[in-house]
Amino acid sequence: MLIVMKADATESEIKAVARVITEMGLRPHVLPGANRTAIGITGNQGPLDPTRFENMPGVAEAIRVTKPYKLITLDLRPEKTVVRVGDATIGGEELAIIAGPCAVESREQAFAVAEVVRRSGARFFRGGAFKPRTSPYAFQGLGEEALKIMAEVREAYGLRIVTEALDEHGVDLVERYGDVIQIGARNMQNFSLLKRVGRSHLPVLLKRGMAATLDEWLLAAEYIMAEGNYNVILCERGIRTFTQHSRNTLDLAAVPAVRRISHLPVIVDPSHGTGKNYMVTPLARAAVAVGADGLMVEVHHQPELALSDGSQALTPAQYEQLVSETRAIHELLMPVSA
Ligand code: PEP
Ligand code: MN
Numbered sequence: 001m002l003i004v005m006k007a008d009a010t011e012s013e014i015k016a017v018a019r020v021i022t023e024m025g026l027r028p029h030v031l032p033g034a035n036r037t038a039i040g041i042t043g044n045q046g047p048l049d050p051t052r053f054e055n056m057p058g059v060a061e062a063i064r065v066t067k068p069y070k071l072i073t074l075d076l077r078p079e080k081t082v083v084r085v086g087d088a089t090i091g092g093e094e095l096a097i098i099a100g101p102c103a104v105e106s107r108e109q110a111f112a113v114a115e116v117v118r119r120s121g122a123r124f125f126r127g128g129a130f131k132p133r134t135s136p137y138a139f140q141g142l143g144e145e146a147l148k149i150m151a152e153v154r155e156a157y158g159l160r161i162v163t164e165a166l167d168e169h170g171v172d173l174v175e176r177y178g179d180v181i182q183i184g185a186r187n188m189q190n191f192s193l194l195k196r197v198g199r200s201h202l203p204v205l206l207k208r209g210m211a212a213t214l215d216e217w218l219l220a221a222e223y224i225m226a227e228g229n230y231n232v233i234l235c236e237r238g239i240r241t242f243t244q245h246s247r248n249t250l251d252l253a254a255v256p257a258v259r260r261i262s263h264l265p266v267i268v269d270p271s272h273g274t275g276k277n278y279m280v281t282p283l284a285r286a287a288v289a290v291g292a293d294g295l296m297v298e299v300h301h302q303p304e305l306a307l308s309d310g311s312q313a314l315t316p317a318q319y320e321q322l323v324s325e326t327r328a329i330h331e332l333l334m335p336v337s338a
Contacts, residue, residue, distance in 0.1 A: 001048040002076055003039040006060045013058030014039070020056070029070075031077050031230065036060065038076045042226050069261075071225040072218050072232075077263040080293075083203045083231045085160045085179050088123035090203075090233050091265030095330040096294025097122035097323060098162050098205075098267070102309035103131050103139060104146035110153055112301040116316040118157040120323045124180070125150065125159035126296060129173075130166045131308060132186050139307040147177035154179070162205055162296075168196045175202055185210050185237055185272070188220050198227025205296075207235045207269070210248065214257055221264060234258055234266040235296060236287075238273035247275020247312070250283050255290045267294035271312045277303070280314055281322045288329045295326060 003017055014037055018028035021041055026048075029040040041048065050062035067073060082092040090096040099117045104110045104127040117125050129146035131139065142149075150161045164182040165171040171193070174181045180203045187193055188209035197204045204224050208217045221232045236255065238248025250273030258266045268287035270280045284295050300306045300313035314322060 001041045001044070001050065001053075002063045002065055002070065003041070003053050004060045004063065005037045005039065005058050007036045009037060009058030009060075013056070017053060017056055017059060020052070027226075027228075029076075029225070029228070029230070031071075033077050034079050040070045040076050042070060068215065069218055069222045071230070072221050072262045072264055074261065074263055079263065081230070081232075081263045081265060083233055083265055085124070085203060088160050090267065091293045093334070094123075095288065095327055096124065096265075096267060097326075098124035098126045098294060098296040099299050099319060100126035100162075101128075101300050101306065102271075102298050102313065103128040103141050103307055104149050105139075105142070105307050107149050107152070109301065110146075110149045111156070113299055113316075114153045114157050114159060116299060116301065116319060118159060120320055122323065123160055124162050125153055125157070126162045126182075126298075127153075128308070129163055130170050132164070132166055132184050133308070144173055144177075147173055151177040165193070165197070168193060171196050171200060175200060178202065180205050180233070183207060183220075188212055188217065191223060194220055194223040195227055198224040198229045200229055203231035203233060204229060205233045205235055205267075207237045208239070208251075208254070210238070210240045212239070214254060214261075217254075218258070218262060221262075232264050233293075234262070234264050235269055236266065236273070236292075237269040237296075246273075246279060248273055250274060250287075252283075252286055252290045255287065255292050259291060265293040267296060268292040269296040271296070271298040271309070271314075275309075275312050277312055277314060277318070280312060281318065281325065284322050284326050285329055288326045289333070291333070295322075297322065 021028040026043040053062040131141035160179040241249040270283035303313040
C-alpha cells in the first residue's frame with residue numbers, strides 16, 4: 001500500500017497516518033517529494049484495505065501496490081532522489097565522479113592518487129580496504145589501516161570516501177572512517193549485510209551482481225530501503241556473458257531501464273565493467289550519454305605496479321582526459337535529463 005498525501009497536507013496529518021500504520025504493527029516510510037509526500041508501507045503479508053486511510057485528513061489516495069517493490073519505485077517518489085554526502089551529491093545536477101585506486105596499497109599511493117582526483121574536481125575518492133579477491137592468495141587489502149589512510153585523505157583533500165564492506169564488522173569500520181558504504185557485486189544478495197547497511201546512517205552504493213537481473217538488483221535496493229535507509233545509489237558494473245573481449249559486459253541499457261522504474265540515482269563503473277584500460281574512457285562517455293548520474297573509475301599513479309586490477313586502472317593523464325570528456329557530454333545533455 002502506498003499513501004499519497006495531498007500537496008497541502010500538514011506535518012501533523014502526515015504524522016497521524018504514519019502513527020496508524022505503526023499501530024497496525026507495520027512500518028511507515030515517509031518520503032517527502034517536490035510536490036507531495038508519499039508514505040510507503042512495509043511489513044504486511046497480504047493486501048491492506050485502502051479505505052482505512054482514504055478518509056483521513058490530508059490523504060489524496062491510497063494505492064494498492066502490485067509490483068514486487070514498494071520503496072524504490074517512481075510511484076512512491078516521482079522525482080529523482082538526490083543523495084547528499086556532505087556538500088557533494090549523487091543524482092543532482094553535477095556528474096558525480098568517484099575515483100581512486102582499486103585498493104589502498106600504502107599512504108603514499110593513496111595520497112598520490114587522491115591528489116589527481118582532487119585536482120580533477122571530483123568529490124569522491126574510492127579505495128578498497130577489504131578486497132573480495134577470487135584467489136585467497138591474492139592481495140586482500142590493508143583492512144582498517146587502509147580506512148585510516150582514507151580518513152586522512154578526506155581531511156587533506158576534502159574528498160568523500162567510498163569504500164566496500166564485505167561483512168557486518170566491515171560496516172562498523174566503514175561507518176567509523178568512511179562516507180559511503182559500497183556493497184560489491186559478490187554481495188548484492190547477501191541479505192543480512194543488506195539489512196545491516198539498511199540500518200546505517202551512511203548512504204549505500206549498491207553494485208549490481210554479476211548475474212543479477214534488473215529485478216533482483218532493485219529488490220536488493222529495496223532490502224536496504226525497507227530498513228529505513230533511503231540513500232541508495234545503484235551502480236552498474238557489468239555482467240557475465242560469453243564475451244571474451246572484456247572482463248564483463250557493461251549493460252548500459254540498465255541505466256534507462258532503472259530510470260523508468262526507480263527514483264534512485266544510477267551510476268556506472270566502466271573499470272570493472274570492461275577490465276581493460278583502453279575501454280574505460282569510451283564506455284564512460286557512453287555511460288554519461290545514456291544518462292548515468294555518475295561514474296566510478298579506478299585510477300593508479302603507477303598502474304604497472306598495482307596490487308590489484310592494474311590492467312583496468314587509468315593513468316592520471318588518462319583519468320583527467322576522461323573527466324573533461326564526460327563532463328562535456330554531461331553538460332550537453334543536462335537540459336535533456338533535467
Ligand atoms: C570494487 O569496486 O572494488 C569491486 C570489487 O567491484 P565489484 O564488486 O563490482 O567487482
Ligand atoms: Mn578493482
